[in-house]
Amino acid sequence: MDIDDTDIDESYSEGPEEAASRGITRKNLLKAALVAAPLPFLIGGVPALARAARDSGADLAPTPFCHDGDPPTIEQTEGPYFKPNSPLRTVLATSSTPGIPLTVTGFVFGRQCQPLANVLLDFWQADTNGAYDNSGFAFRGHQFTNAQGAYTLTTIVPGLYPGRTRHLHVKVQAPNKPVLTTQTYFPNEPRNNTDTIFDPRLLMTVRQVGSGREASFDFVLNINGTPPTTPPTGRPWKAGTNYAVGDQVTYGGATYRCLVAHLSRPGWEPPNYTFLWRRV
Numbered sequence: 001m002d003i004d005d006t007d008i009d010e011s012y013s014e015g016p017e018e019a020a021s022r023g024i025t026r027k028n029l030l031k032a033a034l035v036a037a038p039l040p041f042l043i044g045g046v047p048a049l050a051r052a053a054r055d056s057g058a059d060l061a062p063t064p065f066c067h068d069g070d071p072p073t074i075e076q077t078e079g080p081y082f083k084p085n086s087p088l089r090t091v092l093a094t095s096s097t098p099g100i101p102l103t104v105t106g107f108v109f110g111r112q113c114q115p116l117a118n119v120l121l122d123f124w125q126a127d128t129n130g131a132y133d134n135s136g137f138a139f140r141g142h143q144f145t146n147a148q149g150a151y152t153l154t155t156i157v158p159g160l161y162p163g164r165t166r167h168l169h170v171k172v173q174a175p176n177k178p179v180l181t182t183q184t185y186f187p188n189e190p191r192n193n194t195d196t197i198f199d200p201r202l203l204m205t206v207r208q209v210g211s212g213r214e215a216s217f218d219f220v221l222n223i224n225g226t227p228p229t230t231p232p233t234g235r236p237w238k239a240g241t242n243y244a245v246g247d248q249v250t251y252g253g254a255t256y257r258c259l260v261a262h263l264s265r266p267g268w269e270p271p272n273y274t275f276l277w278r279r280v
Ligand SMILES: [Fe+2]
Pocket: 068, 079, 081, 164, 167, 169
């Protein structure tokens, strides 16, 4: 299945009013929100966004898994540069960070184009010189989609490194669902043609805005319906338990939500590890 079979977004020239006149659906509202924004110079073609999929009645194709071609270390699907326990943040770069400013926005959808809330997105990428921070957490961060299934990442355009075209890495996980490990790409990159890992279905829509870039990409997870986002509450935290992202436990009279899937150990009580648990 191929999400490129969805239409090139004809709605880019369509205003919210026209969208409304065609019948207000959730997808049309999302599209209207998109086209209401100014559209500066578009870099390259217009890869189809999942939100622009035609109301054909067919389910969307899930975002294809994309394995990093770098030599595997621990897990082949992650490439050698993934690190767990990235900071919870949407901003990976400031105005003083070397590199071309980049914002990436989009939605996470299920197969029926239903927006998925509370989905974990864990991004990591190279700096402007093509280097990964393997000792710290520069250009690494995780976040959760909001109630509308939307996310925003503020960063820089990643640099090139030998053997690969320009790309962002990301893990995407809906609550209590499998992790999708994938990469996103930039249009009109010369190395897209020679990188054997590159997949055009993972091209972002990229616009030039001033001296920076604005990219869009919608992830589609192989999920039917809306997964429960409110897991059972009231279970006391216990060592030796496999906790998934979104699980809630009680400890010391407070409730905590799990941020990173892990097997709990004595001493890993929720108040001790804020990167594993957030008090709710
Ligand atoms: Fe990489």
